[in-house]
Amino acid sequence: MISAKTMAEPLFNRLALLGIGLIGSSIARVARERGDLARTIVANARTQATLDRVMELGIADECEIDPARAVQGADCVIFCAPVGAYAALAEAIGPHLAPGAIVSDVGSTKQSVIRDIGPHLPEGVHFVPAHPMAGTEFSGPDAGFAGLFKGRWCLLTPVPGTDQDAISRMRTFWERCGAMVSVMDAAHHDRVVAIVSHLPHLIAFTICGTADDLADETRQEVLQFAASGFRDFTRIAASDPTMWRDVFLNNREALLEMLARFTEDAQAMARAVRWGDAAYIEDKVLRGRKIRQALIDINQA
Amino acid sequence: MISAKTMAEPLFNRLALLGIGLIGSSIARVARERGDLARTIVANARTQATLDRVMELGIADECEIDPARAVQGADCVIFCAPVGAYAALAEAIGPHLAPGAIVSDVGSTKQSVIRDIGPHLPEGVHFVPAHPMAGTEFSGPDAGFAGLFKGRWCLLTPVPGTDQDAISRMRTFWERCGAMVSVMDAAHHDRVVAIVSHLPHLIAFTICGTADDLADETRQEVLQFAASGFRDFTRIAASDPTMWRDVFLNNREALLEMLARFTEDAQAMARAVRWGDAAYIEDKVLRGRKIRQALIDINQA
Numbered sequence: 001m002i003s004a005k006t007m008a009e010p011l012f013n014r015l016a017l018l019g020i021g022l023i024g025s026s027i028a029r030v031a032r033e034r035g036d037l038a039r040t041i042v043a044n045a046r047t048q049a050t051l052d053r054v055m056e057l058g059i060a061d062e063c064e065i066d067p068a069r070a071v072q073g074a075d076c077v078i079f080c081a082p083v084g085a086y087a088a089l090a091e092a093i094g095p096h097l098a099p100g101a102i103v104s105d106v107g108s109t110k111q112s113v114i115r116d117i118g119p120h121l122p123e124g125v126h127f128v129p130a131h132p133m134a135g136t137e138f139s140g141p142d143a144g145f146a147g148l149f150k151g152r153w154c155l156l157t158p159v160p161g162t163d164q165d166a167i168s169r170m171r172t173f174w175e176r177c178g179a180m181v182s183v184m185d186a187a188h189h190d191r192v193v194a195i196v197s198h199l200p201h202l203i204a205f206t207i208c209g210t211a212d213d214l215a216d217e218t219r220q221e222v223l224q225f226a227a228s229g230f231r232d233f234t235r236i237a238a239s240d241p242t243m244w245r246d247v248f249l250n251n252r253e254a255l256l257e258m259l260a261r262f263t264e265d266a267q268a269m270a271r272a273v274r275w276g277d278a279a280y281i282e283d284k285v286l287r288g289r290k291i292r293q294a295l296i297d298i299n300q301a
Numbered sequence: 302m303i304s305a306k307t308m309a310e311p312l313f314n315r316l317a318l319l320g321i322g323l324i325g326s327s328i329a330r331v332a333r334e335r336g337d338l339a340r341t342i343v344a345n346a347r348t349q350a351t352l353d354r355v356m357e358l359g360i361a362d363e364c365e366i367d368p369a370r371a372v373q374g375a376d377c378v379i380f381c382a383p384v385g386a387y388a389a390l391a392e393a394i395g396p397h398l399a400p401g402a403i404v405s406d407v408g409s410t411k412q413s414v415i416r417d418i419g420p421h422l423p424e425g426v427h428f429v430p431a432h433p434m435a436g437t438e439f440s441g442p443d444a445g446f447a448g449l450f451k452g453r454w455c456l457l458t459p460v461p462g463t464d465q466d467a468i469s470r471m472r473t474f475w476e477r478c479g480a481m482v483s484v485m486d487a488a489h490h491d492r493v494v495a496i497v498s499h500l501p502h503l504i505a506f507t508i509c510g511t512a513d514d515l516a517d518e519t520r521q522e523v524l525q526f527a528a529s530g531f532r533d534f535t536r537i538a539a540s541d542p543t544m545w546r547d548v549f550l551n552n553r554e555a556l557l558e559m560l561a562r563f564t565e566d567a568q569a570m571a572r573a574v575r576w577g578d579a580a581y582i583e584d585k586v587l588r589g590r591k592i593r594q595a596l597i598d599i600n601q602a
């Protein structure tokens with residue numbers, strides 16, 4: 001897209017991506033394609049194999065296995081690794097950040113990220129936590145694509161007092177990635193994603209295990225006759241174990257609260273089934289329908 | 302498809318469909334299209350409005366609001382109404398069934414169907430319960446389409462001693478509809494569908510309610526930021542309240558057993574999250590992945 005390249009100045013001079021899997025490589029791809037996000041893209045990963053692959057794919061200008069070196073001279077650093085790796089990464093890069101740099105991330109949890117990254121950032125560095133609500137069940141640098149964020153939300157959760165200019169640059173960054181941006185409190189973010197994303201994933205992982213534990217002959221047929229309900233759950237459940245382990249452990253309180261609420265509601269449904277309370281069951285199904293309709297109405301379905 | 306029409310004799314002379322919504326109208330459509338399922342298609346529904354619509358759509362040869370008249374002279378009768386309506390329908394049609402007729406159904410539960418229909422059938426009428434494992438979240442005669450059963454399983458659950466010729470005709474019927482057919486015991490069927498279909502639906506309905514009960518400001522954002530997990534659940538949850546009420550109430554034992562197993566597993570997961578048992582969580586996510594892979598391998602994903 002030459003037009004974009006000539007239209008606007010790059011937002012950043014040097015963009016360092018710490019982790020370059022599904023999300024990081026999608027950012028790198030859209031940055032490459034548009035040209036107005038950063039002049040130079042530096043990729044960092046845990047393994048050299050990933051960086052070699054990134055060079056083959058040609059989606060970054062430089063690769064650097066040492067995170068401290070990767071962030072040197074960068075005016076924007078985005079954490080794109082599993083959230084459980086953030087604390088150690090932040091500690092490693094803290095002393096090497098350029099003055100005035102913006103540090104951001106893409107983690108699925110936000111209070112933990114503020115807790116883990118915040119303390120390691122020197123004075124004069126601006127921290128704008130972010131969560132692009134876009135993804136697939138695939139991972140690694142091959143899984144990314146430039147259109148991943150298009151039309152999806154990206155939530156920014158800066159702590160009070162954060163530099164307004166840094167926030168508005170990250171807003172522009174994500175808008176140029178094709179996302180719609182909303183700013184909210186980190187604790188509120190964590191509750192919302194606990195119900196819309198983390199709990200559904202926990203349920204999907206769990207039901208796969210429940211099915212897998214059934215007696216042998218039934219298990220075979222669970223696979224053979226997988227109907228739409230179960231099949232859809234397995235798609236959700238096909239995600240990366242490290243990422244999800246980290247998400248669950250780092251959004252513990254909100255996730256456990258939502259699971260407890262859900263479990264109560266499931267028990268009430270079980271009771272209605274046991275006692276033949278037809279009206280209760282119909283009412284719950286109708287509610288599901290209404291919520292689906294509301295999603296369709298606001299174009300999120 | 303003229304070729305099909307000239308290729309094989311119609312399997313039945315007069316096919317009566319008791320209920321003509323998503324499933325019934327899909328059968329009618331494929332029967333129309335192929336010509337080798339039945340010479341005459343008779344549609345019955347609860348309301349005249351539905352039958353008027355069926356005539357407009359031109360998917361049946363005759364419409365008859367009285368089920369007793371609808372089955373007269375039919376050599377095949379298929380129940381396509383919600384399973385909760387089967388007992389009364391069976392009682393109404395029993396005395397009017399033609400000798401030697403085959404009675405079948407498409408209900409999502411099978412032990413209850415045998416319990417509700419069986420006793421009303423006269424000597425010499427053959428009963429072959431069936432469950433086509435295909436559907437969408439839509440209902441009514443407009444929702445059907447001829448390709449619905451293509452490549453999907455149809456499970457037959459005849460009781461021991463059922464006429465083999467009747468079973469093999471129903472097998473041919475569903476194969477001509479495009480389905481793959483498997484014969485199994487009704488109790489086994491009910492357990493398998495409890496985990497692959499009924500429990501996932503119960504969970505999806507429940508989580509929509511859980512989300513809807515959240516405090517106002519969070520609820521708004523649940524809709525606004527619906528991530529893939531929740532969005533997928535709402536699609537499953539958009540189904541017909543009457544059908545699902547009937548399914549839950551008529552597969553009570555198996556559904557409650559699967560829900561109890563699932564709840565135990567979810568509690569174990571909650572415990573792992575609370576105590577930071579990373580290995581346990583990773584293991585469960587990996588299991589989800591493996592099951593997904595197994596589904597992909599056998600082409601059910």
Ligand SMILES: NC(=O)c1ccc[n+]([C@@H]2O[C@H](COP(=O)([O-])OP(=O)(O)OC[C@H]3O[C@@H](n4cnc5c(N)ncnc54)[C@H](OP(=O)(O)O)[C@@H]3O)[C@@H](O)[C@H]2O)c1
Nearest residue numbers: 019020021022023045046047050081083085108135139140
């Ligand atoms: N996937 C989604 O649906 C989704 C959606 C929104 C947000 N997120 C968030 O985005 C982040 C990345 O997810 P992803 O799906 O892009 O993951 P991914 O495809 O698995 O990629 C993870 C990247 O992080 C690197 N990494 C892993 N552990 C590391 C460590 N200890 N130190 C440094 N780098 C490390 C990996 O390097 P190697 O390849 O060398 O191991 C890899 O490049 C996570 O925080 C996740 O919560 C994900």
Ligand SMILES: NC(=O)c1ccc[n+]([C@@H]2O[C@H](COP(=O)([O-])OP(=O)(O)OC[C@H]3O[C@@H](n4cnc5c(N)ncnc54)[C@H](OP(=O)(O)O)[C@@H]3O)[C@@H](O)[C@H]2O)c1
Nearest residue numbers: 320321322323324346347348351382384386409436440441
């Ligand atoms: N939907 C699925 O995904 C799916 C998949 C596999 C099997 N099934 C099974 O297929 C059957 C039909 O489901 P569907 O989705 O086709 O339902 P649907 O679209 O809601 O259609 C139901 C039909 O049954 C008629 N009906 C309703 N109550 C009746 C009663 N008391 N007496 C006589 N007729 C009645 C309706 O007539 P009116 O229009 O006049 O009310 C309508 O024609 C159910 O037993 C269900 O368990 C469904």
